[in-house]
Amino acid sequence: MTSTVTPDGRTIGDVLLEVKNITLRFGGVEAIKNISFDVREGEIRAIIGPNGAGKSSMLNVINGFYHPQEGEIFFHGRKRNAMKPSQIARQGIARTFQNIALFKGMNTLDNIMTGCFTHMKTSLLEQAIWWGRAEREEYVYREKVEHIIDFLEIQAIRKTPVGALPYGLQKRVELARALAAEPKLLLLDEPMAGMNVEEKEDMCRFILDVNAEFGTTTVLIEHDMGVVMDISDRVVVLDYGRKIGDGVPDEVRSNQEVIDAYLGVAHD
Amino acid sequence: MYYREAGDFKTSYRKDQQNFPIRFDRVHFWTMMVLAFAVIPFFINDYWANAVFVPFLIYAIATLGLNILTGYCGQVSLGSAGFMAVGAYASYKLMTSFPDLNFFVIVVLSGAITALVGTAFGLPSLRIKGFYLAVATLAAQFFLVWLFNKVPWFYNNSASGQISVPRRDMFGIAITGPEASAATKYLVCLAIVFVLGFIARNLTRGRIGRSWMAIRDMDFAAEIIGVDPLRAKLSAFAISSFFIGIAGSLFFTIYLGAVEVGEAFGIERSFLILFMVIIGGLGSIYGSFAGAAFLVLMPVLLKNALVGGLGWPSDVAAHLEFMIMGALIIFFLIVEPHGLARLWAVTKQKLRLWPFPY
Numbered sequence: 001m002t003s004t005v006t007p008d009g010r011t012i013g014d015v016l017l018e019v020k021n022i023t024l025r026f027g028g029v030e031a032i033k034n035i036s037f038d039v040r041e042g043e044i045r046a047i048i049g050p051n052g053a054g055k056s057s058m059l060n061v062i063n064g065f066y067h068p069q070e071g072e073i074f075f076h077g078r079k080r081n082a083m084k085p086s087q088i089a090r091q092g093i094a095r096t097f098q099n100i101a102l103f104k105g106m107n108t109l110d111n112i113m114t115g116c117f118t119h120m121k122t123s124l125l126e127q128a129i130w131w132g133r134a135e136r137e138e139y140v141y142r143e144k145v146e147h148i149i150d151f152l153e154i155q156a157i158r159k160t161p162v163g164a165l166p167y168g169l170q171k172r173v174e175l176a177r178a179l180a181a182e183p184k185l186l187l188l189d190e191p192m193a194g195m196n197v198e199e200k201e202d203m204c205r206f207i208l209d210v211n212a213e214f215g216t217t218t219v220l221i222e223h224d225m226g227v228v229m230d231i232s233d234r235v236v237v238l239d240y241g242r243k244i245g246d247g248v249p250d251e252v253r254s255n256q257e258v259i260d261a262y263l264g265v266a267h268d
Numbered sequence: 269m270y271y272r273e274a275g276d277f278k279t280s281y282r283k284d285q286q287n288f289p290i291r292f293d294r295v296h297f298w299t300m301m302v303l304a305f306a307v308i309p310f311f312i313n314d315y316w317a318n319a320v321f322v323p324f325l326i327y328a329i330a331t332l333g334l335n336i337l338t339g340y341c342g343q344v345s346l347g348s349a350g351f352m353a354v355g356a357y358a359s360y361k362l363m364t365s366f367p368d369l370n371f372f373v374i375v376v377l378s379g380a381i382t383a384l385v386g387t388a389f390g391l392p393s394l395r396i397k398g399f400y401l402a403v404a405t406l407a408a409q410f411f412l413v414w415l416f417n418k419v420p421w422f423y424n425n426s427a428s429g430q431i432s433v434p435r436r437d438m439f440g441i442a443i444t445g446p447e448a449s450a451a452t453k454y455l456v457c458l459a460i461v462f463v464l465g466f467i468a469r470n471l472t473r474g475r476i477g478r479s480w481m482a483i484r485d486m487d488f489a490a491e492i493i494g495v496d497p498l499r500a501k502l503s504a505f506a507i508s509s510f511f512i513g514i515a516g517s518l519f520f521t522i523y524l525g526a527v528e529v530g531e532a533f534g535i536e537r538s539f540l541i542l543f544m545v546i547i548g549g550l551g552s553i554y555g556s557f558a559g560a561a562f563l564v565l566m567p568v569l570l571k572n573a574l575v576g577g578l579g580w581p582s583d584v585a586a587h588l589e590f591m592i593m594g595a596l597i598i599f600f601l602i603v604e605p606h607g608l609a610r611l612w613a614v615t616k617q618k619l620r621l622w623p624f625p626y
Contacts, residue, residue: 063492065488084496085492086492089491090494094492094493103481103485105481110481114482114490117475117482117494124471127477128470129470130473138285139281146281
């Protein structure tokens with residue numbers, strides 16, 4: 001056990017997820033080149049890097065959309081074989097998307113309820129009769145979802161079709177849907193992209209609260225450096241598919257290679 | 269008393285998620301059911317049963333089935349009539365092979381057989397989407413009709429190639445065959461519709477229904493929250509075919525009595541059911557009934573108005589009917605792509621505030 005306590009009093013435990021020497025190619029393009037890093041239980045881990053650095057590809061590898069040509073992924077210390085995304089979701093990995101991927105034909109409540117899918121167990125026949133177990137199960141999860149709705153302060157839009165919601169709220173509903181899966185590992189792909197300062201502050205607060213309240217390990221991709229340096233425990237920096245930095249925010253900030261990648265460097 | 273939800277407070281999730289959360293709807297629904305079950309059977313005659321009620325109820329089942337597949341799960345199918353044919357021929361074979369089997373058991377078994385066939389034809393949906401899937405199901409439509417025409421085993425080698433329903437009794441009353449009374453036919457269909465309607469509603473409001481809608485709206489997001497596309501799509505095909513199979517079975521045993529596959533279950537029937545889904549409203553249980561009622565009643569009304577009322581020749585009226593139908597479908601696609609169900613929802617929304625709209 002190598003648990004440490006952060007300055008703000010959260011406990012960070014063992015390694016939850018470890019990616020080792022991942023290489024991902026699309027034809028001749030190497031999107032990710034030999035990248036390794038780990039995520040420890042309870043921490044907020046940021047992945048940053050300029051456009052096209054391979055950040056989103058990395059998340060897609062972690063939740064099973066892409067299968068890397070080389071490298072291994074360890075989750076809970078066990079090597080993970082190639083799986084379908086739905087199987088990986090069952091292991092307790094949830095995510096949000098850079099461009100919102102909500103179910104437009106449903107209302108907020110149903111969207112979040114869909115997040116409970118892996119936990120709900122009643123069979124097709126029980127669902128068809130809607131008597132006893134199926135009905136009870138629905139209300140048990142409805143109550144859990146209501147807690148999340150309270151937590152993220154979206155009570156007022158419970159029955160609103162998600163297509164009619166403003167952007168910031170849609171992002172929040174997407175976070176709620178991911179939380180409804182009670183994930184062990186939460187992947188957030190640019191949770192604050194396109195938001196104004198106030199919305200960003202709200203979202204930061206929610207991410208920190210989720211981490212503090214539920215102890216959810218979070219991996220987030222973000223472009224806003226202020227946000228990243230403020231809320232994350234450790235940061236991985238990618239550039240052109242390579243890892244160029246890894247460490248606590250202060251280390252990363254003073255890393256010459258990282259500064260070069262962001263500011264550009266004179267080629268002579 | 270008019271449409272009100274003010275003061276209608278919900279104190280439990282059960283009450284909040286019931287079928288008709290507003291009391292007005294609840295009262296009207298059950299009043300309608302009492303009328304349908306206890307009053308109409310005493311007044312129904314052969315004309316009303318054969319021209320209006322029985323076809324409406326049977327098409328409502330088929331429309332519910334297709335709506336589950338297309339409206340809820342987003343998989344377009346043009347093979348509905350082919351699957352209806354499976355249901356019809358399954359009941360024919362079951363009725364002639366096992367003469368003692370209860371009629372309702374036969375109907376359910378026909379549905380189950382159709383569900384198997386439908387699942388098999390649903391397999392391509394795992395690879396192809398949209399228009400291409402529509403074409404694949406079109407192949408199912410033509411293949412199934414061809415099969416029932418070409419293999420004499422399906423129609424017990426009858427010389428005409430037709431199948432005709434044998435008489436079956438229950439409690440000493442004829443349910444199928446020419447002796448069945450209008451009220452019996454109507455009540456049998458109504459009972460089945462009532463049960464299937466509730467099943468459809470239950471399936472679409474719970475875990476399974478949400479997994480279908482998730483696949484329809486955003487398939488990759490559905491996958492990352494744990495919905496297996498294979499299971500979601502195939503279960504939608506199975507349930508949808510089960511409904512359509514039962515519709516086909518009733519269409520043959522109760523409504524037509526004798527069937528020639530190309531005539532009764534041709535491609536036009538598939539399109540008619542698809543139109544019912546579109547006009548009624550994709551992804552709505554209420555819309556399935558509204559669409560079926562609209563497209564069954566419309567021709568009857570037009571015919572009565574044009575031939576009976578204005579005295580036009582019936583061939584002119586028939587052609588005019590085609591034109592009006594076509595125009596209406598285009599009208600709905602442009603003005604209200606979500607169909608009658610959405611129109612109804614908008615009306616209800618307005619009624620909530622009526623008569624003080626601010």
